[in-house]
Amino acid sequence: MDRSYQLRHLSIAPALVLAPMSGVTCSPFRRLIKELNPGHVGLVVSEFISVEGLTRQSQRSRDMMRFHENERPYGVQIFGYDVDRMRDAALMVQDCGADLVDINCGCPAPKVVKRGGGCELMRQPEHLQKIIAAVRKAVSIPLTLKMRSGWCEESQNALEIARMCEQEGVEALAIHGRTRAQLYRGLADWSVVERIAEQVSIPVLGSGDVCDRASAETRLRGKIAGLFIGRAAMENPFVFSVVRGQAVPDLRRSPALVLNVLWRYIELLREEFPDRAVVGRFKQLVTQMCRGYDWRKDICRASTLAEQLDIIQGVRARLEDRNYSVSSVAGCVTSC
Numbered sequence: 001m002d003r004s005y006q007l008r009h010l011s012i013a014p015a016l017v018l019a020p021m022s023g024v025t026c027s028p029f030r031r032l033i034k035e036l037n038p039g040h041v042g043l044v045v046s047e048f049i050s051v052e053g054l055t056r057q058s059q060r061s062r063d064m065m066r067f068h069e070n071e072r073p074y075g076v077q078i079f080g081y082d083v084d085r086m087r088d089a090a091l092m093v094q095d096c097g098a099d100l101v102d103i104n105c106g107c108p109a110p111k112v113v114k115r116g117g118g119c120e121l122m123r124q125p126e127h128l129q130k131i132i133a134a135v136r137k138a139v140s141i142p143l144t145l146k147m148r149s150g151w152c153e154e155s156q157n158a159l160e161i162a163r164m165c166e167q168e169g170v171e172a173l174a175i176h177g178r179t180r181a182q183l184y185r186g187l188a189d190w191s192v193v194e195r196i197a198e199q200v201s202i203p204v205l206g207s208g209d210v211c212d213r214a215s216a217e218t219r220l221r222g223k224i225a226g227l228f229i230g231r232a233a234m235e236n237p238f239v240f241s242v243v244r245g246q247a248v249p250d251l252r253r254s255p256a257l258v259l260n261v262l263w264r265y266i267e268l269l270r271e272e273f274p275d276r277a278v279v280g281r282f283k284q285l286v287t288q289m290c291r292g293y294d295w296r297k298d299i300c301r302a303s304t305l306a307e308q309l310d311i312i313q314g315v316r317a318r319l320e321d322r323n324y325s326v327s328s329v330a331g332c333v334t335s336c
């Protein structure tokens, strides 16, 4: 996987993007993934951020935009419905120093679509066009958009939206090959992505079910510019290296490596969040990444960070008794 693409001055190389995931792709997670896959992540994107929150000066929404210089190139994704708020929020994204702003047209969650945002915008192409035109006029940083294949089986209008986006100055598209009605069921349909990539001249990237080198290779067909990787980054945070053909140990058989990754993640989370937020975010990674380990459920049951740290320390002591070397995460990565 050595494709790359250009967004004006930004070189996205390789063309592998950490997909935006609400509640997951916070700055600590993005940094963890970049640290574990040096040189193999072309772009990271924030969790989606509400334009209502941003433009009403919610501190939480503003905090969600924060990033570290070593995350670049870095995109912020916004969601909402109101044209003026979308424009103003995009300006805030630009002012925070992000490299690009991305419009969410794919979120299927009822609380988002009921208010006109996310995938609902695919059902209102004329309104979406107004949003894009206003945002495009306001910001000078690259503008991208992520959508689904359509609202439902009978209304798969991603091609029509893609053409409109291109006309209005959107500079790259990501398409998750499922409809809103499908949510996350079944497999993503990459033929939609391939078809659209043929028919527009801006880069079109695909999203859905990339989890290793083989699944990446079969999906990266024709003119598809690159791949988004989402859930697989939680199951195996080294997935970007795997897709790029690097030798990475099997996490199910590498308890010391797993422990080091978790330890590093806690460190990064604690730099950014209060303890009570660390607990939930940490559980999420443990749930996905530590299948097969008997202490997984203990961490997920723990209600405080102190309890979680105790469990990790206990596992660490047991491993050291069995002569596993539990060094720093940097040591683990170079030994991959």
Ligand SMILES: Cc1cc2nc3c(=O)[nH]c(=O)nc-3n(C[C@H](O)[C@H](O)[C@H](O)COP(=O)(O)O)c2cc1C
Pocket (backbone or CB within 6 Å): 019, 020, 021, 022, 023, 024, 047, 048, 077, 104, 106, 107, 146, 176, 207, 208, 209, 210, 228, 229, 230, 231, 232
């Ligand atoms: C927990 C979770 C949160 C997500 N949040 C967002 C989001 O904020 N913005 C977005 O565009 N897509 C979001 N997605 C969709 C992903 O970006 C991606 O398109 C989808 O999961 C399919 O790719 P995957 O199979 O690689 O996970 C989310 C997916 C998950 C599982």
